[in-house]
């Protein structure tokens with residue numbers, strides 16, 4: 001190992017994980033991390049809590065400022081304007097340049113806008129960066145009769161919760177007929193719809209944004225929806241997905257699709273240039289059922305760890321393991337492990353249980369032989385290790401049920417839902433998985449039945 005200069009563009013979870021693990025494995029490496037957004041790494045997923053006053057900005061920083069000096073990781077706050085790959089040089093917006101031996105692109109995502117008339121008006125924005133948060137804070141601190149959120153996914157529901165917390169009435173436009181249609185099956189989506197409406201949010205399913213109307217000062221005054229309705233509002237939150245933040249890398253020798261094209265070792269088309277995290281696009285999906293883009297927190301961390309490992313050991317291909325994800329829809333926690341289809345799939349059996357209070361549910365998908373493929377739970381927590389193992393080792397549905405008490409995160413804190421789930425499963429299957437070629441779905445209302 002020599003004393004090469006590793007330059008990382010992006011101080012998010014992927015870039016910082018890479019830097020930390022590289023330092024652990026390579027004493028001599030010179031490491032520089034660049035970000036235009038913030039001087040220090042922060043938890044992007046905590047942005048909403050800063051807005052709601054439940055956390056201070058400094059609490060979103062997992063490491064104290066001295067950590068970087070101690071670990072000899074140089075931080076530079078600046079925007080990179082362009083890269084000359086032939087000269088291995090970055091050019092900053094200030095005109096300054098910096099040379100690298102190895103470059104790691106970890107530039108994250110940006111909100112996706114789809115060319116709506118009026119999308120550039122004041123008061124129309126996405127929520128991704130610290131700067132987005134600051135703008136949202138400034139605009140929504142002014143009195144307004146309503147805000148409109150566009151896009152039925154994780155960031156949309158967060159924005160709706162943030163505004164509701166500040167007592168701003170919210171209309172929530174979801175193009176599809178259910179919230180987070182790409183992920184949530186119908187029953188879970190219905191549960192979440194009820195919960196959203198309980199928070200006095202005007203949820204409009206099957207409704208798209210058509211146009212945003214300006215007032216005389218160039219600020220948003222109203223939106224027009226696909227049904228032709230005009231909804232007066234002072235803020236429009238665009239949450240229609242994210243795209244890899246790679247525009248400044250286009251028109252170079254670097255191969256770019258939606259993101260920076262990489263192989264399973266995160267190598268780009270240019271020697272000594274790598275990409276990790278939200279901005280990386282795998283040439284081949286990294287595993288069965290996986291996508292070419294992985295835009296979540298934990299995969300960013302795994303990308304960073306794997307790439308750092310590869311610089312300190314014999315390089316290996318990225319192995320993403322069993323998929324998992326978690327989020328929160330207002331008070332309802334969401335987790336998923338493995339593969340659960342939002343739509344019925346031939347040959348896949350779904351066991352579904354919903355608690356009588358309508359705020360807790362559990363779904364387990366099984367293959368034709370009754371082996372667990374994945375689970376999706378709302379309103380209570382399951383243990384990662386348990387389900388990772390059950391899915392990896394292809395446990396039968398019965399075995400998962402027998403052991404479920406060990407898979408529940410905190411049975412003392414939550415009601416002992418696992419007992420109700422086990423009872424419902426037992427009642428339905430009589431302890432046996434009934435094999436079926438057709439997908440089916442059962443809604444069982446816990447102990448009340």
Ligand SMILES: Cc1cc2nc3c(=O)[nH]c(=O)nc-3n(C[C@H](O)[C@H](O)[C@H](O)COP(=O)(O)OP(=O)(O)OC[C@H]3O[C@@H](n4cnc5c(N)ncnc54)[C@H](O)[C@@H]3O)c2cc1C
Pocket residue numbers: 009010011012013014015034035036037038044045046047048078079080081106107108109127128129154155158245248276277278279295296297298300325326327328
């Ligand atoms: C509001 C919100 C909530 C979320 N909640 C969840 C959640 O609950 N669970 C989950 O798994 N994921 C969640 N995510 C997604 C998750 O935060 C991202 O997947 C993750 O942060 C991506 O990390 P990254 O390291 O790839 O990039 P980023 O965190 O985006 O970091 C990239 C950095 O690079 C900087 N940069 C880019 N271009 C340049 C340039 N030219 N010059 C200098 N700097 C540059 C950017 O400004 C940024 O600071 C959420 C995202 C948002 C916005």
